[in-house]
Amino acid sequence: MIQLTNVTKRFATRELFSNVNFQLGPKQRVGLVGRNGSGKSTLFKMILGEEALDGGEIGIPKNYKIGALRQHLHFSEKTIVDEVALALSEDEKYEIYRVEKMLFGLGFTGEDLEKSPSAFSGGYQIRLNLAKLLIAQPNLLLLDEPTNYLDILSLRWLKTFLKTFDGEVLLITHDRDFMDSVTTHTMGIVRRNLFQIQGNSHKFYAQLASNDELYEKERQGQEKKRKELEEFIARNKARASTAALAQSKVKLLEKMDVMEELESESKLRFDFNYQETPAKIITEAKDLSFGYTPDNLLFEKISFSLAKGECLGIIGKNGKGKSTLLNVLAGELKQNTGAITSHPATVMGHFGQTNINRLNAENTIIDEIYVGNPKLAFSSVRAICGGMMFSGDDAKKKVSLLSGGEKSRVMLGQILARNVNLLFLDEPTNHLDMESIEALTEAMERFEGSIVLVTHSEELLRRVADRLIVFTSKGAEYFEDGYDAFLEKIGWEEEAGEAKPKKVPKFDKYQLKKLRTTIIKERSAKANPLRTQVETLEADIMTREEKLKTLTQELATASSTGDSVRIRELSKQVSHEELAVESAFAKLETAQTKLDALMAEFEAKLAELE
Template sequence: MIILQVNDLVKSFGADPILSNIKLEVQKRDRVALVGRNGAGKSTLLKIITGQMSYDSGQIIQPKDVQVGYLAQDTGLESSLSIWDEMLSVFEPLRKMERQLRSMEMQMGDPAIIENSQGYEKLLKEYDSLSLTFKEQGGYQYEADIRTVLHGFQFGTFDYDTSIATLSGGQKTRLALAKLLLTRPDLLILDEPTNHLDIETLAWLENYLQSYDGAILLVSHDRYFLDKIVTVVYEISRHRSTKYKGNYTKFLEQKAERLALDQKAYDKQQEEIAKLQDFVQKNIVRATTTKRAQSRRKQLEKMDVLDKPLGDEKSASFAFSIERQSGNDVLRLEQVATGYDANEPLLTGIDYHVNRQDSVALVGPNGIGKSTLLKVILKQLPLLKGNIAYGANVKIGHYDQEQANLHSQKTLLHELWDDYPDKTEKEIRTVLGNFLFSGDDVLKYVNELSGGQKARLALAKLMMQKANVLLLDEPTNHLDLDSKEVLEQALINYPGTILFVSHDRYFINRLATKVAELSRTHITNYLGDYDYYVEKKAETKERKELANAAQQTATVTATTKKSEESSYEKDKASKREDRKRLRRIEEIEERLEKLEAEQQTHEEALCDPEVYQDYEQTHHHNEEIERLQTHMEQLMEEWEALQLEE
């Protein structure tokens, strides 16, 4: 079922075209991504679809009963209510239904109504009907749904009576997304939903959206997120849209293949045209070959000439180099304590060692102190305790996510030239040109730039430093997908050492040789990329759970043995425990039979061609099989432990 269709949509701002003949289709349960460079018109298209912006021509077709939910980029929830009351407001129709049910229950206890058999029967039917509707619409679980979503967005430890007005901008943005998810619209439209989310929250959101009942249309620069969520990609480039099936990685592969095929077809046709034109030129005036030449000319006139493939739009082009290499020991942190309040340090007892040519991703929840740690290394914050040793010949370059090192009242040209006055204007312009600032662009003031342009300017300044150690705080923020890939390649080829903070898991996977997980009191080191880090974290959690289960089993076993050797009263207690154990064994055996049957159902489903050709269904069944297998293994461990207690 098609729930949204856009046909030949055109939008211009004045004489400047933004979107031309855009085509887009969203089916029920589709996960659709809009990708393209900053300024390509992605957010504009979302605003047009949601009726917040007009368009010049074309059609937007949508069934009347389709409910659409839209969250614009960096939209915060503004409300005078508490967190809990604001989330409850989503379910006001259910709460009204609940109040009606309570009222009916009161009426059913009224003797006057009970005596009126006809009226009482009618009331019972109305109550049964309303109860069924209430249950089907989630009336018995909406409070649990609220808690689940709030916990997922890291509000689990909050006092739900907290007023939203007192929260930070990032917290309000997360709450706006939480509220929208609770409304569960048929079509969920999200513009950069991953902004202000830490890695743990991103993982939760991915799992939530993968099982979402409705369709999703989103814009995001988070490539890991796109790979996990989307099944269809529309690229907006040169004002037009092109459709690709699959996730972001598949889109890149298909785009490259399509461009190569188009170029091959174009080259082949151009070669054919050249041969035909050459034949006509040489033979049109000869009496013996005129007819053949005229035939070739007609062939040329009838030919549908292919346009030259445009390929990719111009990309930034840069590389990071160093003046001289550092020693093998780059940074050594020993029992470091730092923060903004000397009486209450944010971080204490931090030990870590960075070697030459390490590429270390510093990860942890929002607010844990990642940026703070970078600042104390840069000596922008006081070292309250401990020691930081800098290696031989270390020269640090810093990228600040807030771009605080940029001067808003300077032009782009002088932003660089004032720092490097020995360079010629041509050299400065060349550097800026490599970062897509050309012509009169270099005479713009810094405060006129967009977030993405400021990010490119800050990277240009960083490149010119030729530092052998780079400290990067969220370097991919504000960059479009193409610029991220250029930055990644430049950093992969960088011969120095990198310590960086990022929520971009795709970026971490490509760049990191180590992942350092920060807590308030220590750093845990993982020798690998992001996927390796996630795998090892899961293994550690599983080992702890098994150890706890074994400890509990050992405790039960010891208690049972002690009871058997004790007095008559204790012997009775032991027998009770034994009966309890046997009941539990029976429960486990019954549960295992049911789980095996469920697993078999999913495995049989995977043999169905309609299922295994559908990525979403295949993914769902595989996840269920894996979940059931894990559950059965846990039950078997418990069953074996209980058998040993005989």
């Protein structure tokens, strides 16, 4: 376990951390959140000893092994199996099966195993580094954006792996769904400090908002009290009869702590500019086929209609042709066969990973947003820049000075500026932080036009995709429903495995009924106490939250009247109830996890009877 004590870090005049304290407990998996530039990656570097501290210390136990995902690439072996096997310890050097299992989970195939690392794209080379890190089994995993370059199947595999990892995890990721499914705790960098709770990022931000609201009520109450004292002193200090009393109020005022106003982080909100259209069907594809060579088609006979307001998600493993299909639909590539028909009033915006080459290197970011729509108000342009994480003077940078990820964000900002009714978006959430992704997702939900979307984000698919085109080993197929329906009705073939032959029933009807009854009775006997515990804890939480609501209201009243004794008393009660609620939630999570595991165990037993 590691411990940070009074850690401070500055860059020139900018302070990232101020006397922060943090202890990582056994088996904790902590998601680290905060706006881009708040210091998340710097914190990782300080833990690794790659960045100096300006104050405080970081304690790491002896023989405690920390593993970090490296973005730089250096390979020395001839095959990817031999390369990843370098991470095996001396005692494990013959356990090549573990290496192969790890590589398969991260999207490599049997044919890939004997290939050279240099034969793969940069994204897959990053996966090799991730495989080497995971196979080494450190005590602590430091994962900075491990979801970059992973497709949905690899993300689902990595989720499962991290949930069962026998150690600690510190995780930075823009993928909120991935983070919340893996972590036990959430920690945020808030106003140069660290704030942590047990639970997911939704609970974290709700608690943060509640804390800020309570602080603000106390601050306003104190501010009112200070003004009353100052007015009393001003009125009475000159009178001989009340001068002594005024002086005592001066001393009381001097003893009062000053509660500063909270620094507020801007709430991101932006919208796509919708171009009105009379069309009910925005675009339609009929029998589309495409391949870079006639005998190697990426997809064939794809047909669909996209109505106004609908979103079509394109999903599948990397390298199967998702971006190619989107580029064909957007007119960037010409299909081999078939036809695409769009309504004459259709105006499209296309965000593709290769479109950054169209940016003018000599323009500033603000200039490029204006290229998207010269009629926009300056305040709107600034809002788009902020949403794409270019605030303040950063928005005045020239395109030539930007990284590839930053240029991608500028391209997305250009599309936000345009008047459109059909959007083609290829991995639009890459290179955005969690808050910007949420703002972009909400903008997509509000958009009145139609969207064709390539993404590996399961949360984004669930929220916006109405229909799907799914790339599998057999090609691409149109699916007339959303992502959850796809998982329920079809699912990923790599997860489902090969179809199994029909089995002969193990038992006759009488035996089957008797065995099912026995298993169900046993399940009820073991599950009922846990169900009772869950229901009791839920009722307790509801009762305490109601009490907490009442106490908070009373505290607000006491703050407005300046009753300091009552404020202290109620503050203690609020703190006590908050701790009790958090404790109850922890117990509820444990009980619910046990109940879920128990139910899954008995479902498996029942399934074995079939």
